[in-house]
Amino acid sequence: MGSVNFQIEGEFVCDLARVWFWDEGREYSKCEELLLSCLVTDQITLEEKKKIVVEILEGRKKLVGVNSLSLVDDGARIRPLTDKIEEYRKNEIIRKIEEDIQRRPLAYLDPYSCDQDPADFEPISDDLNYDDRKEIREIYGKYLTPYEDLRLWAYSSDSYFYGRRLLPGFWSAEDRPYLDQGLYLIERPRLVFELIGGPVKDTDKLMLLLGDFLQALVDKKGVNQAAALEIIHRNKKFAAAQEEKRCRIPKPEEKELAEDELNKRTDPDDFLSEYGLIDPSGNYYSCKFAGHHAKAFHIIAKREGKNPDIYPGDFDKALDILYSENWAIIRNPDPRGSVFFDFRGDRRPTKKQIDAAFTHIIKFNEPTLPGIEKYLED
Helix, strand or coil, X not given: CCCCCCCCEHHHHHHXXXXXXXXXXXXXXXXXXXXXCCCCCCCCCHHHHHHHHHHHHHCCEEEECECCCEEEECCCCCCCHHHHHHHHHHHHHHHHHHHHHHHCHHHHCCHHHCCCCXXXXXXXXXXXXXXXXXXXXXXXXXXXXHHHHHHHHHHCCCCHHHHHHCCCCCCCHHHHHHHHCCCCCCCCHHHHHHHHCCCCCCHHHHHHHHXXXXXXXXXXXXXXXXXXXXXXXXXXHHHHHHHHHHHCCCCCCCCCCCHHHHHHCCCCCCCCXXXXXXXXXXXXXXXXXXXXXXXXXXXXXXXXXXXXXXXXCCHHHHHHHHHHCCCEEEECCCCCCCCEEECCCCCCCCHHHHHHXXXXXXXXXXXXXXXXXXXXXX
């Protein structure tokens, strides 16, 4: 039998070890073992060799030559090992999120993108006829996990026909629009990580952060505009509903303010009246019907440090001044009609002003607030 000769090329081995470690995710010990096999010398200690391994993997050093290898500086692409450690940490958290989604899928469901109220959720398999249950159990076994139950429930919210048709794969390409039934987060654990950094402890917080994320995608034109804007719209209503819940916490009873007293108050309040002003920071200033001019006059007098009783400013121009400074006005000339959102036509309200408008919708149980819709579509 003839002899077989092997050659070790230093740069090839270094590149291979880096690919194993950075791209293929192999164990560090395997990558270290490969490189140590090339550092055959008794002139340095094992600890010194291990330090060289780190420098090679990070891209600071490399081995050159064939069989007889030399250690030289590299630096073409330096990646600290701490980056890999951070990647491991991130992947481990994402794995925990995936496990949590399987156990608690309802925590990741968007309630304002569902046809049914998640509070009414029941495993859909309990309501199926014999043939349907048999078909499901042939595919999944005797029991459905909470995750599988939730997917069936969402897809069956319109008609169980859709659930049956999608049983083998659920999210086929032609039926992906059904992801808008609130399930888009349960298959995106990496997105959950980017939003909150771990498994969901507060669904409300997750939903609030989701709105900003979707708006950024819309701005980049990276998603279906109509679908994302609809989710954003519902998300804002969700936020307003949560704010209303917080406001339901019992507080000391506050006597209803007389008309003059409310119009003279210059501090933001908690929507004491459906008429009022919203400053660019999203603060709401209530007033009585037709009390916007008086309210604006007292606000301007206060910020100029003047006594409103002797302030020489023009009462009739006070509201126009705030309007020109990008304040929004919630008003209606007819007290029997609905209020509307009034804002300068050549400007766009701030996000906080739009959020305050949605809080107004929830607070006064209105189907919408005319004048705000166009800013959601821009």
